[in-house]
Structure formats: C-alpha cells, structure tokens
C-alpha cells in the first residue's frame with residue numbers, strides 16, 4: 690500500500706433528504722476534474738447512506754458513516770452496526786470523533802470495540818484524535834494524542850493497523866474558524882508518524898495517511914496539505930458545499 694492523499698467530508702448532523710441527494714449529486718459531478726491520485730470520501734448521516742450510494746456507485750468516491758455500534762447485532766435500540774453499513778455500500782467509518790467523545794462519552798474501551806467491529810466487517814476506520822485547548826495551552830498535546838492512539842489503534846495487529854487512516858483534529862480548531870497553523874499540524878503529524886514507526890515499523894508508518902481536521906477550507910487547505918506529513922483533510926463545515934469540498938481536494 691502507498692500513502693494516499695485523501696479528502697474526507699464529515700457532514701455531521703446536517704442535510705435533510707433532498708439536500709443530501711443534491712449535495713451528493715453535485716459532488717459526483719464536480720469530482721470529475723480532480724486529480725486521479727486524490728481519493729474523495731463522504732460521510733453523510735445514516736439515513737441518507739443507502740440512496741447516496743445509488744448516486745455514488747458509478748464514481749470513485751467512497752461512502753462512509755460517522756459512527757457505528759460496538760456490537761454486531763441484537764437488542765441495542767437505536768444503534769447501527771458496521772455490518773449494516775457495509776451492506777448499504779459503505780467502505781469506511783469515522784470513529785473517535787471529538788464530538789462523539791464529548792457528547793456520547795466514548796472512551797478508549799468502547800472505541801477499541803468499534804474499531805474491531807469496523808475491521809471485522811471490512812470497513813476502513815478513520816480514527817480521530819486530538820487535544821483540547823487547555824491541553825495545548827499547557828503543552829500536553831503530544832501526551833494526549835499518544836494516549837488516544839495507545840488506547841485504541843495501537844492495540845491492533847500490524848495487519849489490522851495497515852487498514853486504518855488517522856485524522857488529527859485539535860478540538861480547539863473544530864468548527865471554530867481557528868485552524869491549526871501548518872507548522873502545528875506538521876509537528877503533530879510527524880509526531881504521530883514517529884510513534885507509528887516505533888510501534889509498527891518505518892514502512893507501515895510511511896504508508897499511513899494522516900489527515901488534518903479543524904476549520905480546513907479552500908483558503909487554507911493548500912498550505913496545510915503542503916506539509917510533508919499532512920496527507921489530506923477531514924472536512925466538516927466546508928464539506929457541505931460541493932464547490933468548497935472540491936476546491937479543497939484540488940489543494941495538493
């Protein structure tokens with residue numbers, strides 16, 4: 690596997706059904722002009738996945754979800770399993786997003802099970818990590834990110850780890866308009882890659898795609914993606930406009 694350039698859209702809890710179909714249709718149409726080596730990922734809300742797939746399936750865009758259950762099936766009212774996601778055309782799932790950690794109390798133990806479910810069902814986990822503002826202000830960002838990785842993805846075998854993508858998303862940059870500087874992003878991405886090299890070896894670390902997330906938009910994507918260890922972005926707000934999302938994917 691070679692390190693891939695990826696731009697992933699996390700729609701969060703946005704778009705009603707007609708809006709979602711319009712957005713997917715526009716992204717498919719505009720994606721015809723993006724460079725071949727850039728992979729586009731989109732993660733609409735659960736209820737739109739099945740119909741989104743019908744529109745996406747003729748394109749190279751990958752469909753994914755924003756979460757999945759830690760269990761495979763059964764009496765878990767309101768949950769959606771990795772195998773259900775796979776059955777409607779998903780190929781990846783975002784796990785460990787800071788909003789899931791904050792509002793749904795997801796911790797290392799539950800995320801380890803979710804990553805396991807994703808891998809068992811052939812979904813690629815996009816695993817998010819990142820520090821809070823106070824943690825950065827007190828210089829603890831590396832310690833925090835290392836712990837988040839140790840607890841979950843560093844429990845994987847080498848073979849499993851090769852299937853994942855990591856997204857570094859400093860919590861203070863998400864939805865705030867305050868993006869990390871290219872230097873701050875590079876510093877953390879290089880740190881993550883160094884940890885991966887120590888744990889799984891240089892080759893696996895070299896092949897890992899590490900995405901930056903947090904107020905990434907057309908105006909700042911280029912300088913972020915120009916950093917050696919930044920392999921693309923996980924995009925929230927700007928992924929809700931096809932033009933912006935596509936402009937970001939042309940920023941390598």
Ligand code: PGA
Nearest residue numbers: 863864903904924925926
């Ligand atoms: P944002 O969100 O681009 O709106 O800051 C990024 C994310 O949470 O994935």
